[in-house]
Amino acid sequence: MTRPRRNRRTSAIRSMVRENILSPADLILPMFFHEDAEDTPIPSMPGVTRWSLASLVREAGEAHALGIPAVVLFPKIEDSLKTPLAEESFNDNGLVPRAIRALKAAHPTLCLITDVALDPYNSEGHDGIVQRNERGTLEILNDETVDVLCSQALSHARAGADIVAPSDMMDGRVAAIREALDDEDFINVSILSYTAKYASAFYGPFRGALDSAPKDGDKKTYQMDPANTREALRETLLDEAEGADILMVKPAGLYLDVIAKVRETSTLPIAAYQVSGEYLMLKSASASGWLDEKAIVLESLIAIKRAGADMIMTYFAKDVCKWL
Numbered sequence: 001m002t003r004p005r006r007n008r009r010t011s012a013i014r015s016m017v018r019e020n021i022l023s024p025a026d027l028i029l030p031m032f033f034h035e036d037a038e039d040t041p042i043p044s045m046p047g048v049t050r051w052s053l054a055s056l057v058r059e060a061g062e063a064h065a066l067g068i069p070a071v072v073l074f075p076k077i078e079d080s081l082k083t084p085l086a087e088e089s090f091n092d093n094g095l096v097p098r099a100i101r102a103l104k105a106a107h108p109t110l111c112l113i114t115d116v117a118l119d120p121y122n123s124e125g126h127d128g129i130v131q132r133n134e135r136g137t138l139e140i141l142n143d144e145t146v147d148v149l150c151s152q153a154l155s156h157a158r159a160g161a162d163i164v165a166p167s168d169m170m171d172g173r174v175a176a177i178r179e180a181l182d183d184e185d186f187i188n189v190s191i192l193s194y195t196a197k198y199a200s201a202f203y204g205p206f207r208g209a210l211d212s213a214p215k216d217g218d219k220k221t222y223q224m225d226p227a228n229t230r231e232a233l234r235e236t237l238l239d240e241a242e243g244a245d246i247l248m249v250k251p252a253g254l255y256l257d258v259i260a261k262v263r264e265t266s267t268l269p270i271a272a273y274q275v276s277g278e279y280l281m282l283k284s285a286s287a288s289g290w291l292d293e294k295a296i297v298l299e300s301l302i303a304i305k306r307a308g309a310d311m312i313m314t315y316f317a318k319d320v321c322k323w324l
């Protein structure tokens with residue numbers, strides 16, 4: 001008789017027949033930081049801290065020592081520096097370029113990924129430049145935004161970023177950023193594109209962490225409709241043609257079907273972002289004691305790998321390295 005249970009009989013056999021494995025090398029740690037000298041716990045994300053520059057360098061080093069190959073940087077920009085055209089986003093001496101230089105000097109083998117989008121810098125809290133029409137409705141200007149994103153990506157590359165990650169969802173930005181990087185001879189700086197980034201309610205805690213929520217309107221004219229998958233494949237083909245090195249699906253846990261379809265559509269490596277709201281759900285559900293934190297987090301992450309992701313951005317990255 002055929003008995004599938006024979007392959008589940010002992011831990012040794014299960015380890016040999018296991019189809020997917022989670023390792024520290026799959027993980028990318030998102031890190032928040034600010035100009036202040038104090039570290040600030042983030043109320044919307046229990047267990048996550050917004051670091052000073054000095055602490056960012058120390059904490060990133062700790063993560064790297066645990067086996068995490070990369071961090072992705074999210075700055076909280078002071079209100080006084082936020083403007084309608086987000087000029088601070090490409091200041092070569094801004095917070096992000098200074099963080100990149102400090103991190104590279106301290107940890108030369110740590111891969112540095114930067115977020116390319118205007119929301120932390122723009123007084124409107126949108127990922128792009130905002131124009132209001134006569135009726136007061138918002139329009140996010142695509143091509144004008146892409147020009148600023150290119151300047152932002154260049155300022156990150158000049159400071160030493162390994163990978164720039166446009167999270168804005170403007171059309172044509174991957175091709176434009178690739179050309180801008182190549183023109184300045186940054187031929188080895190990669191682009192990790194947020195290919196299928198949905199207009200998700202699960203980003204709430206992140207916007208709380210950076211004080212970057214849109215002042216007005218929502219992000220539905222640029223981020224994708226959660227109802228759609230074919231549209232994700234259209235974005236996949238475009239990003240591939242425009243020269244992306246890595247494609248990302250975001251959020252991760254509720255979009256496993258999208259990860260699987262993007263995996264089938266492209267030969268490029270695929271990243272998935274377990275976002276702030278997913279973190280908060282897992283964290284608060286296990287705080288009750290009714291769910292086991294380690295078990296549910298590891299299960300959530302192996303599910304993302306099983307769906308087809310090669311790498312995962314997760315706020316649990318350091319915990320996972322300690323658990324594995």
Ligand code: PBG
Pocket residue numbers: 115117119127167168202203204205206207219274275276277
């Ligand atoms: C900024 C950006 C956001 C996230 C990553 N980059 C917020 C947004 O698009 O509103 C969300 C990440 C998270 O929720 O963990 N463009």
